[in-house]
Amino acid sequence: GAVVSQHPSWVICKSGTSVKIECRSLDFQATTMFWYRQFPKQSLMLMATSNEGSKATYEQGVEKDKFLINHASLTLSTLTVTSAHPEDSSFYICSARPRDASSGNTIYFGEGSWLTVV
Amino acid sequence: DAKTTQPTSMDCAEGRAANLPCNHSTISGNEYVYWYRQIHSQGPQYIIHGLKNNETNEMASLIITEDRKSSTLILPHATLRDTAVYYCIVRPLTGNQFYFGTGTSLTVIP
Numbered sequence: 218g219a220v221v222s223q224h225p226s227w228v229i230c231k232s233g234t235s236v237k238i239e240c241r242s243l244d245f246q247a248t249t250m251f252w253y254r255q256f257p258k259q260s261l262m263l264m265a266t267s268n269e270g271s272k273a274t275y276e277q278g279v280e281k282d283k284f285l286i287n288h289a290s291l292t293l294s295t296l297t298v299t300s301a302h303p304e305d306s307s308f309y310i311c312s313a314r315p316r317d318a319s320s321g322n323t324i325y326f327g328e329g330s331w332l333t334v335v
Numbered sequence: 336d337a338k339t340t341q342p343t344s345m346d347c348a349e350g351r352a353a354n355l356p357c358n359h360s361t362i363s364g365n366e367y368v369y370w371y372r373q374i375h376s377q378g379p380q381y382i383i384h385g386l387k388n389n390e391t392n393e394m395a396s397l398i399i400t401e402d403r404k405s406s407t408l409i410l411p412h413a414t415l416r417d418t419a420v421y422y423c424i425v426r427p428l429t430g431n432q433f434y435f436g437t438g439t440s441l442t443v444i445p
Contacts, residue, residue: 221378249431260422261379261435310378312433322426323369324433326378 220244221313223327230301230334237297238330240311246291247313251324252284255308267294291316301334308332338362339423344440347417353410355439357423360404365427368399370408372419373438379422382408413443 220243230236240250249268253261265281267273267288275281285297294313298305312326340358347353359368367386371379383390383397385406390397396409410417422438 219381223378251433253435260437261373263432263434266432308376312378322367322429323381323384325381326371329376329378331376 219315219323219325221311221325221327223309223311223330225330226328227331228333230332232302232334233300235297235299236301236332237295238309238311238332240294240296240313240327242292242313242315242325245313246316247294248291248316249314249324250288250294251312251314252286252294252296253310253312255310255329261310264296298332301332303334306332306334338425338434339436341421341423341436341439343437344442346442346444347410347413349415349443349445350412353413353417353441353443355408355410355421355423355441356405357408358405359423359425362403362425363427365429366425367427368397368403368406369424369426369433370395370397370421371424372417372421374416374419379435382421413441415443415445417441418443 222241224239252264255261264279265273265275267286269288269291273286288294308329310329312324314324369384370382373379385397399406420438420440
């Protein structure tokens, strides 16, 4: 149980284009989903928190107009990197918190998505 | 912000117990200790969490000191597949965000 899936696993896009990454909770409903970014040999950096049906809350320094987050259902959140630039190349990871509190407020992570902007 | 301090790296011989320490001296009464690990180029994997009592599951044991200012994750019989970065995180049970510190890079040596 508690499986979170991301798609695509890796994507290459041209500078200036937009790319969308999907995050799905496969066997549970998630009231809250989180998006992280990780650069090589660094820790995970929280970008934003999204609650189903409401606007995402962005961490300080993260541009909300550049990283669009939509959490339209209890099993799906999307991250769209708009007008991508090479410096946006990174490993993007989502996580989800089950609606069912019996998991002890644990969150579960997707496999991550590698974005390369050329 | 991460509220934990962990050693940057550790080695452990295969088959031996791996003991990974974590300091969280400013932990609040309602904050739990969570452990995750991240194998290279994958998403973090949940290991275990606890409040003040020691916890054990099929993956590991979590020992929390009586004053709750530190804890130790124990992998009883480390295997090569346990080589990963291990993260210790503190957060309230009803809290929202998970902030990661720098973690401990554990290398299991044959």
